[in-house]
Amino acid sequence: MLKTYLHIFLVLSLILISLHLDGCAKSGDNPIDSTHRTWNVSGRTYFVGATTQVGGVVLKCAGLTVTSGDDGAFEFRGIPEGNQTITAEKTDCDPYTQSLNVNSDVKCYVYLNPHTMRLWGHVTNALDGPVQGAKVTLENLVLYTDALGQYEFANLLHGTYALSVTHPFYLPYQTTVDVATDNHDEVVLKRELSLDGKITQNTYVDQTSPYSIYWNSSVLLLGQRAYDSTAHNYVSAIRSIYISFSFPDLLADARVSIVDAALQLFRYDQGPSITINTSAIASNWYATYVFFNLQPTRGAGLYTASISGIGYRTVLDTDALNQLLATWRAKQPFYGILITGGDYPPASFGSLSSTIPPRFTLTVRY
Secondary structure, eight states: OHHHHHHHHHHHHHHHHHHHHHHHHHHTTOGGGOTTOEEEEEEEEEETTOOSBOOSOEEEETTEEEEOOTTSEEEEEEEESEEEEEEEEOTTBOOEEEEEEESSOEEEEEEEOBOOEEEEEEEEETTTEEOTTOEEEETTEEEEOOTTOEEEEEEEOSEEEEEEEEETTEEEEEEEEEESSOEEOOEEEOOEEEEEOEEEEEEEEETTSTTOOOBSOSEEEEEEEEEETTTTEEEEEEEEEEEEEEOOGGGGSTTOEEEEEEEEEEEOSOOOOEEEEEEEEOSOOOGGGOBTTBOOOEEEEEEEEEEOSSEEEEEEOHHHHHHHHHHHHTTOOOOOEEEEEOOSSOEEEEOTTSSSOOEEEEEEEO
């Protein structure tokens, strides 16, 4: 009987020992009871006071180093249990340190304090000076210039920004600004105006009547030949058009430029296509004293074109008018232009005294 009890006791002891050994093995699978417990630490990185995640942040914890992704996410795997310190660094930000009590998987949110800069300057125009009320847009930030044309953006992070400036009276302005330190950016807005130059005289001179004067008549004729009914053939009969005009006073300022301009005559005959040549006049003249055999001296050629059909046709373009503008600004003699060309029958154009007079239009920028 005693042997039986001893046998039972031994069996129970072995069972208890076996159970005890099995519990130690499982504790290795349970970090709560293990002396070698490790956990995961993860989270996201932000700027202080902002909800936008920050990528490229270098984080360190327990000898491990990770870098946050574009979405600001990061994760450490295998951080030992206990008190740990996590640090974070990014260019142009204050160093960051946080203590963690790691006893399970931890979510950690890092808020970096960035070094901020400012961008400021003035919005002006070459002639008008400071521009008040200009809308200045820096990415999604918007403000308006004050009476001095000044603007200022504060608390900017390092980076490249799209800057645009608009105003109802001026051309829009766009640029990119690299904000690495405090930046001073002056903006000069351009303005465009449509103006009318003044045509002061127009006339034509007819070779067939060398002593006749045609001063601001109702028609301006342009041709090279006339039909002689007596001789029954064509003879030379030049009809040339003379025009004098003046530039708007605004163009006396060299900061004002012509970007588009034309001096045009209205052709109203049904004649064929003709070639015209426009030249500067190099000597003084007055319409009341212009005879065919007493014409002003012809100067530099300015413009050549082929014109056809009824309507306004250009006899001076932008380039030609810019040439004459340079002469006018230099205070050199400025007498007007001479137009030659055509054939037979002569081309007919409206004059200053007609209902379809010459016109001189300009678009200027400053």
